[in-house]
Amino acid sequence: MLKIFTLTLLILVISSANSAEYKLHGVLDVRATSADTLKSYVNGGYGKFTSHNGANVSLAQAGGEVVVTWDIGLSAHVVANAYSDENDSVVGLTEAFLKYRTLPNESGYRWQTKMGIFYPEISLENNAYAWASRNTLNSSAINTWLGEEIRLLGGEVALTRLGKFNNNAFDITLAATAFINNDPAGALLSWHGWTIGNRQTLWTESKAIPDFRARMPGYDLNGQAAKSDPFLELDDKWGFHLRTKVKFHQKGQISAGYYDNKATPYMVENGQYGWRTRFYHFGLSWRLPAAFELSSQFLSGDTLMQSPFRTDVVNNDYKSAFIALSKRIKKHRLTIRLEEFSVTDNDLTIGDNNEEYGKSATLNYTYRLTKPVFLSLEYNWLDSHRPSRMYTEQAIDLTERQWQLAARYFF
Template sequence: MKKLALLTFLSALTSNSIIAQSLSIETKGIIDFRLTSTSSSDSYIKGGLGKFRYSDGTRLSIAHAGLEANIGINDHWSARVVANGYLDGEDDAIGLTEAFFKYQGLPSEGGYRLSSRIGVFYPAISLEHVATGWASKDTLTGSTLNTWIGEEVRVAGLEGKLTKLGKFAGKSYDLSLTATVFKNNDPTGALLAWHGWTQSVRQTLYHESRPFPPRLSPELVDQASESDPFRDVDGNPGFHVSGEWKKRRKGSFSFGYYDNQAKPFLIEQGNYGWKTRFYHLGGRWRFDHDLELTWQYLHGDTLMQNLQRQDIVNAGYGSGYVMLSKRWQKKHRFSVRLEEFSVDDRDSTELDNNDEYGKAATFSYQYRLSKGWFLSTEYNWIDSWRPSRSYIDLPVDTTERQLQLSARYFFNH
């Protein structure tokens, strides 16, 4: 189903040769060369319980190679296709992450403007990943909150957005409301429950499945060894609603609620539906041209049951961060991010304790070498308590550290 949706989108762009010849195409990209030294265990990317994308050790990698095509169709319609690739020695892969059509209407006399998206895309949640290819603008690693969004939260659906433009009424701010109806996100929550919160910029490609850590409970014998987060299990549509207040040249405040409305007792090819819901809040504010504060908080729950509708996994979860970023002399940027995260196991399934609590800190420096080129160094620290580590003979309390050097190049044609 998800492959069919992407093929339909791509064929719609190319099926009419006359239309194809009149398209305007802008391409943007990123390539991130990175040297990383990590003190951790096997990465969650490989089915371990390490919090970072890289397992223990030192390695040179292409941490991110992304290409984004923005296709102008006419004055109101456009399309976007985003492909990302990773050559990191953990799980090398390349594929699509987003593909959608976008409509943007003209403002009415009263200052109302309607826009929409249809296809596969990220819901409007992250305030960090605003650069090309969903890259993080100020740091080399995303927060735990947005790492989860990149791993498990993607929608195939229809989004409508209504914006009240303040300039039509002499106001310095805009107000917007967004509603999305979607499918293909039923297993969302499985990876978060079983490996906990993590920290990286590794996005799950739309065709990918992700491995779970070892599970010992006999209640989980029907569960596949990998999660396919962008699968539709029950046919039910989910929804996401959000609102935003945005003051020009100063900042914004946003809120939203997500519910995939999955039936948690159904299973398809080893993937259960996980009834996953959460609300999110966030804001960004510029105190002056060079100093910016960004914060987000997310809290929700997820439920998976057996065919008898008995709870197998019932967990609450939350994550939040505060980041301060300072630009200096136009070429230098310093960013500090502090985080706290947790998972609350509410079921009684034996040998499946998903409790977790942790804190994290990130210290990042970025230097603009020339147009498009950025040199960065970053230190990441995560201290967490997770009882399920004892199942694979790891310490329940663990401190993980990571030092990174990066050369990132952003291009636009």
């Protein structure tokens, strides 16, 4: 909190000292939902959607970003999000960072640095204002997880080589980030598995974890806090994220990267454990003939959490991939997304089975009512095998479904 305050103060000081341009952008997203699911993962259940079982109306997102830019190439970005449904209402910051972009030099090389709290650039879906998903109401499992547990407090340096200076039809970017405050990342993925939603964890928020036997007195995870706070620094060690992106002009882009939070897995403070979480990721978006847009992401990694005696308590491998096809015809856009995901539990901890395998399909139709207003109808289907649901006497094999009707206003 102090860091956010300092950063905000710094931004305000700079903005008053120099002539600056201010912009406010954002999104308002109101939804009616009818869902056949369990209690949502957002509130510590095993339900895989952000929404709860039954019919309800929610403020699915009220997001805003303030961007201050100066002529020297510096900009400050503060992103806040609010969510409100029948179970809870929250508001807070999700990102706050300074960005500095140089001009390209004579060979077309350009530097960009980012400092503060920000998402690693992985998602191909969440590029609308306030990290809203562009073509679907609910992000894929990969990006729902990134929104829930992955956030960087640190600095990124990126170098881009612009192809137009070199007679190439592509731009290449290489970037490296050093970060702190993401040590417990992996806990929520392990304990509720992959999910599909649109909720981003606020920087100051912690999330309830589901009930399972190993949390009971006498079991290995009795010391775990009831809520996991993914944005903590426990061992004062820097993590890193490396990424590369090749953008082919008018065609699409490919990207790849590697994340390692370098957390010490046997550190524990106030019931928050360090989780050594590492993953690599690939992304592809491509424009196909007949104006079809293809996008696909793959993410695979592991996470390790140990007892203070350095024995494995949670040791999981996880994987997820999606492929999506989208096409716009005038004011209409149709998107279909298919996904597969898994978690493999490699430890022997009793009462904490994290195994999971599942598939999901999303179908979205969006109508652009006016320039900033989009009406969407989305159907999500998710079929999963998750033995840990037996801890709360729910079906190990479960199919969840939901319909959502949304009005989204971008400003």
